[in-house]
Amino acid sequence: MNADVLTAPWNVRARVRRWLAARLPRTDSQLLTQGNIYILPTRAGWMFALTLAVLLLASVNYQLNLGYVLTFMLAGSGIVSMHITHGTLRGLTLHLRPVAPAFAGSAAVLDVVMSSPTSTRFGIGLKLLEAPAATLAWTDVPGGGQATAHVSCVPERRGLHDVPTLTAETRFPLGLFRAWTVWRPQARMLVYPHVEADAPALPAARPVAGGAQARASAGGEIEGVRAYRRGDPLKLIAWKKAAQALETGAELVSRDTSSAVRQELWLDWQACGGLDPEGRLSRLAAWTLAAHRANADWGLRLPGLEIAPGEGDGQRARCLEALALWH
């Protein structure tokens, strides 16, 4: 939904809704009680009332006592269904599992655990408050047990955001009433920058400056072999062993030279020339992922921030977080 529309002064409905939502306390574990469940008849409920009126009119005009029985039976069921609808949510506990970081522009999944201390509850739908009704994720919660519902949301911008307001609703059993609750989880979710699609290839790794450079030119002595790593220069591959290795399905091996230059890959803000800041962050995020995939050692340089080279999942998370939170 367009944020401009929501904040426009003429969108009174949205403003009222946001004002109401803003009054709600934020909590990660919400017990649904009388105080935070709302209930109103649905359109079908009004139609049902109209049907009852027609049935009653027919019963009165034709003096049909069985018609009265039918009308009042349906009316009684309707009233009871209101309580059952409300009771389906009442006593339910909603709990938000820790939210995994996500990339802007792609879906983030919120795992909500619903637990019912009493009986089984049918047909509970969960969605973002602002999302259309078609996105409801339906769940049954077993009595005395738990069920998990997954709601996905697509964060627009990077950064540390509040988890969007959620709503749980039910129309069980007869669909004449809709009971719902509005829940603002306390947790915040980390949103990494949008990953640039078709980002250019990783910048070339550069040898580390310092004494190592001199030895590198000497060619070095071969001290042994090691498994092939991506990015090894072709001349370092032990070609004599390669045919044998390929035949047996083993890995290629590279010659390991103690004199091999320590290559360092720097993902640098300055390297993304010609882009706006967000574009640069997107490219750096794409490079970070690429570097992680390539099992490389890499470091990140942003204006006023430098992350020392490292590798693996930890480095990936560090870098992406830095990109997400960079001001």
Add this chain to the structure above:
Amino acid sequence: MALNASAAIDAAATAVGEGRRALPRWPGWSRLPREARDTLFLLAVIGWTVLPHAPHLPAWSLALSALVLLWRARLALANAALPGRWLLVAVLVGAIALTFWSYQTLLGKEPGVTLAVALMSLKTLELRARRDAFVVFFLGFFIVLTHFLYSQSIAVAIAMLVSVWGLMTALVLAHMPVGQPSLARASGLAARTALLGAPVMVLLFVLFPRIGPLWGVPQDGISKTGLSNKMKLGSMTEVASDDTIAMRIRFDGPAPVPAHMYFRGPVLTRFDGFEWTQLGLPYAPTTVPSRPPALQTRGVALGYEVTLEPLRLASVPLLEATTAVAPVEGYRLVARDDLQWLADKPVLERLRFKATASTEFVLGAPRRAGELQDSLELPVGFNPRTVAWARAFRDAHRGASASRIAGALLEHIHRGGFSYTLAPGDYGRNAVDEFWLDRKEGFCEHFAAAFVIVLRAAGVPARIVTGYQGTDLPAIDGYYVVRQSSAHAWAEFWQSGVGWVRADPTGAVAPDRIGRSTRLAPPQGFVAGTLDAMSPRLFAELRSALEAVNNRWNQWVLNYSRGQQFDVLKQMGFATPGWEDLALLLVGTLVGLALAGATWAWLDRHHVDPWVRQLERIRRALRSLGIAAAAHEAPRTLAIRVRATLGDAGGLLAAMLDALELRRYSRNAARRPDPALTRDFAGETRRLRALASR
């Protein structure tokens, strides 16, 4: 019609045949995909709901519904696409045209039911959104109601209960979107909803004020046959085969003998050659005072209670001669000089009231100049042979009193070769001539009409009285049921010096019709006949038990009307209940229930789990000591912090927290918190605070 019906069956059979050939393999009920199963279930429920209408619907309507439902079932099984909207519109237009062709109108009961059934069947072909499903449900509830226009018997009630249950089950299924809930589960939930709603139903049924029809006179729904203000020869045959109930009587004392069970309705004096009509207004306007009858009674007065079905007449047929009627809510009943009880408007609702009657009475002197003259008039040019016959008869009995002449006439009917039949065939313009002199076959109205014409021609004032004669044998609970088939016409003639004397010429030819409290029995059905032949006693017992159940049903459910409502109020201590009291009581009860609900909700809202409450107090106590205690921290965590912060001084507090942890979370945890622990904890905190401040 028979041809049409068999054509319909053929069409349905072809539809079944086609369906079978084109049907995808049946995977078994439990292996059906959810959507197909739900659709098939709904179709079955719809079929069940529509089926009892089969006798009332034209053949094409049945065939159309069967075809559409079967086709829809096939689509559901094959998971095929639904037909386009234009096809549906075309079929609907066709159905409307056929309805018009069948009934020449689209208004009224039958066309309405036919259209509703067609609409419901067609709507199943359009079940796309949830909104469409709701339309089917609500149409279904409406069709259930239309069955009650035809019959409110126990069997229909049970069949319709199943229908409503099925519809509600389908509704519940539609709101269980997850997985494949079993039908048994959904139907259980539907039944639970309905059962929990039963008290509301009973309350509303008992207390909802029974008011009359809100507008017009719905001619449908209630039998059109019955008494009327006019009589034309041949019109009562319809009534004779109508077994619906006209009224129920319960006598306070012993019942009068069947021969005295005359319920006097409209008195018909004027005759135009074709039709007998009433003198005066057919109702008793409140503005004009009516002349009371000159009535002398003998013997003990007999109290009785009448439950009168809506006869749509202002004339209220009451036992001859009813002397007094207790006030009736909403109506003013008065007796006119011809001893008719008239209301101020047609009675359109079921009435129950008490009345007093004496079966031995004399209806005395005329209250109006010319009353006797009206009872002598004959239209000129009608039935000349009967008039001539009557004059000759009078000459033969010259000087005899009116009673003697009437007696001789009855004797003539008894011996003159007359026979009583419900199917006398049609009579022409001079119907009485044909009947009296030629064919001599007829039933009560022929006899009464001929009798009165002969008496008038012979110079004796006479008139026709219509009403009911005879009742069913009393049911177990003492109710005498008067049916429309007991409708009767008899005569009254003027005997100077005495008054109006009743003469029933039908009794002269068919004494059975009058003497016993039974009616002409229609031929038994095949099953009943077989049962009767096999074991007459068993059959009689079964029948008696069934009738007793049926009677309960009639009295408690079908017959529950304003009278019974007021009786309920009287039992509750209202001295003179009116419908305002009913409304007040109903609203009061509903408000009371709502308040009780609101109170419960308020309590529930402010109810906090006792464990949570205890822990909250303990946290507050800890904070007062300067120890951080967050909402998510368990007692054990708090205990560790207490030990770390306070050292040995907090040993007691920490021990209490550990005890709390055990009490709540250990293998043998207690159900409720220990209030002593809360108190001790607070006390210990106070002590520590006091120590610290010193």
